[in-house]
Amino acid sequence: MAADTTDPAEEFGSNRSWLYDTTPGFYLRKVLIWGTTLGLSTFILFPLYWMVVTAFKTTSEIQQIPPTVVPETPSLEGFRLVVESSLAAGGFDSFLGWDISSAIDIDVLLLIANSLKVAVGAGLIALVFGTIAAYVLSQQEFRGKNAIMSLLLASLMFPGTAIMVPEWELISTLNLFNSHLALILIYGAMTAPFVVWLMKGFFDDFPDSILDAARMDQCTPYESFRYVIAPMAVNSLIASFIFAFLLAWNELVFALTLLNQSKFTVPPGLLTFVQGFNTQWNVVAAASILVSLPVLAGLAYIQRYFVQGLTGGAIKG
C-alpha cells in the first residue's frame, strides 16, 4: 500500500501532522493564516484609513465621541482650506480673482517644492558619491576594504538623531543654518552607504565579458559606459535614488531643528498645523494626503525598476 520511497522530499511530505491531514486541521490552518494576515493588514492600513476618513470629515464630526468610522456628513472642507490657503500664499488668489479668507496659513506647494529640492538634491549626492565609491570598492583591491564596507553597513543601522549634536556643530561651523543645503548634505551622507552597498552588488555582478564584448565591438571607454554600463545600471541607480529620496522626503527631526518655519519641508510643515486643541485635523489629514500624492504617483510609475534594481534582475541575461 504505502509506496516504498526513499526520496527524502516525499518522506518529509508524508510525515505531516493532523493539521495537514484532517478536515478540521485544514480549516484551522486557513483560519490561522487569514487571521494573521488580517491582523497585520489592519495594523498597517488602519492609520492610513483613519487619515483618509478624517480628511473627509467636518471639524465637528471629528470631535464627536464616540468617533465615527465612516464620515456621516462627508465634506471636502479640509481640502478646500488647504488648496485655498496654498493658492493665497502663492499669490494665485488675486491671479484667479478668488476671495480667500482662510484663518489658517498653509502653503502646501511651498512645502512640496522645498521637500523636492532637498530630496532630489540628497538623492543625487548619494547617487554620485555612493556609485563612485561602490565602483572603487568593487574593482580595486586594497587594505581595509572589508572594514570600510562593515563601517558603512553599521552606519545604516545607526539612528541619525544619535549624532544630532555633532551634526549641529558641523552645520554651525559651515554656517549652513536654515539652509536646504544643510539638509541635502546630511540626508545625502545618511543614504550614501545604502547606495554603496546596492551599487557594489551591481558592479560585483557585472560580467567582465560584456565589457570585453563592447571593446571588441569597437567601443571607446566612454561609449562602453554610455551604451552598455549605464543602461544596464539604470534599475539599480533608480532604486538607489528612490531610497535616498524617500528618506529625505520623510525625515522630520533634522528638518525641524535646522530650519526656520519659512523654509520647512513637508514633515515639519505638517507638524505646524497641529496646534493643540485648536488643531483642524481634517486640514492636517487633507494636507498629508495632498503631499503624498505626487510621491505615490512617482513611485507607482518606477516601482518595477525599483524591484528589479534591488534584486539585480537587470543583469541576469
Add this chain to the structure above:
Amino acid sequence: MTTLELDGVTKTFGAPDAGGVVAVDDVSLTVDDGEFLVLLGPSGCGKTTTLRMIGGLETPTEGVISFDGTEVNEVKARNRDVAMVFQNFALYPHMNVSQNLGFGLRRENEDRSSEEIIDRIEAVAEMLEIEGLLDNTPAALSGGQKQRVALGRAIIREPRLFLFDEPLANLDASLRKTMRTEIDELQSEVGITSVYVTHNQEEAMSIGDKIAVMNDGRLQQLGTPSEVFNEPSNQFVAQFVGSPDMNLYEGTLTENGDVYRVNVGITEFDLPSGLVQAGDDVLDVVVGFRPQDLFQSRTRQTGGPKIEADLRVVEPLGTEAILYGETEGRAIRATDTQFHDLDEDQSVTLSIAPEHIYLFDANTEELLKGRLMTEREDTGVGEVEVRDGAGAEVRDG
C-alpha cells in the same frame, strides 16, 4: 586577408618575482590567411590569455603580435578590427537580438545608414537562421540561440580575424556537435582567418586546419590534426590528443644488430631500425599504444607484439567498445568493434602493429618514433579521418 603572427609572446600577471603567474610563455606561431587555427590545451594553460592578447584585450609582457607583418602590440582592441565570440556569449542583456547584432556596425561607423545596418542584420540572421528571434531579448533565448547571436555579432562586421573562446563549452553535447560543424562551414564560407580556443581535443581535431597544443603557458606543438595525432612532439601532446588516453609504459630500448629491442615489462618486441633513429646503446624509453591501434589477436593479425590481458570492464559505445584490462599489474585500454561475445574477467590477447607504436625518450619526454601508416590504412588515421568516412572501416579490417 590577414596573416597573424605571434613572435615570442609572453604574458605575466603580477610581478614575476612576487608570486606572479606566467600565463603565456614565449609562444611563437603563424596563422596563414584564411586558416582555422585551434588552440588546444588543458584549462589554465593560457589559451584564453593568448586569444585576448591577439584581440587586444590584454597587452603582451614580451614579444610581438603582428597582423600582415605590422606590429599591433600598441593598437587598441577597438582599432584592430577583430571579432570575438565568448564562452558565456556575453550578449548585451538590455538590447534585443537585432540591436545586439547591429551594435558593432554602428560603433564601427556612426555615419552608416540605418538601411544598410538593417540589411546586414537581416542577411546575417538569415545565414544563422535566427530571423524569427530578432525582437527577442537574450534572456528569452535558449543556449543554442544565444550562441548563434554571438556568432552573428562576430561575422556581421566582416572583421580581419575571428577569435573564439570555447564558444561551445556551455552547450549540451548534441548541440555542440551540430554547432561545431556550422562554425566550420561558416568559417570556410567567409574565409576569415580564425583562432579557436578549446580544451576538447575531439573538437580541435574535427574543426581545425591546424592545431596548436599548449601546456603550462608553452606551445607544445603546432601542426595539422594528423601530425598532432601521429607525430606528437612529446608525451604530453600524445596523451592529450586522442581518446581514450594512450597507454604509456616505461621500458628500455637496446640496439640489437639490425633491430632495436624494446622491453616494457608487459611485453618485449623488436623494431626494425628503419622505424626509429636512436643513438645510444641503451635508452630509457616510454612506449605508447593508442587504444585504437590495439586489436584482439583473434580479430586481426598485426604482426606486432602480443599482450595478454585480463578484461576488467567492457564499455560499449555503440559500434565499438572500450576494453579496460590489466596486464602484469598494469592497466591497458583498447577499443574494438568485436566485443559482443566478450565477458568481463575473461582474458584476451591484444596486439599492435610495430608501425603504430609510439616511442618517447623517458628523460626528455620527446618523441623518438611516431605512428606510421600501414599499407592497410593508407587513407589515414581512424580517429582523425572519421569525418571523411574512410578511417572507420579500417578497424573492421
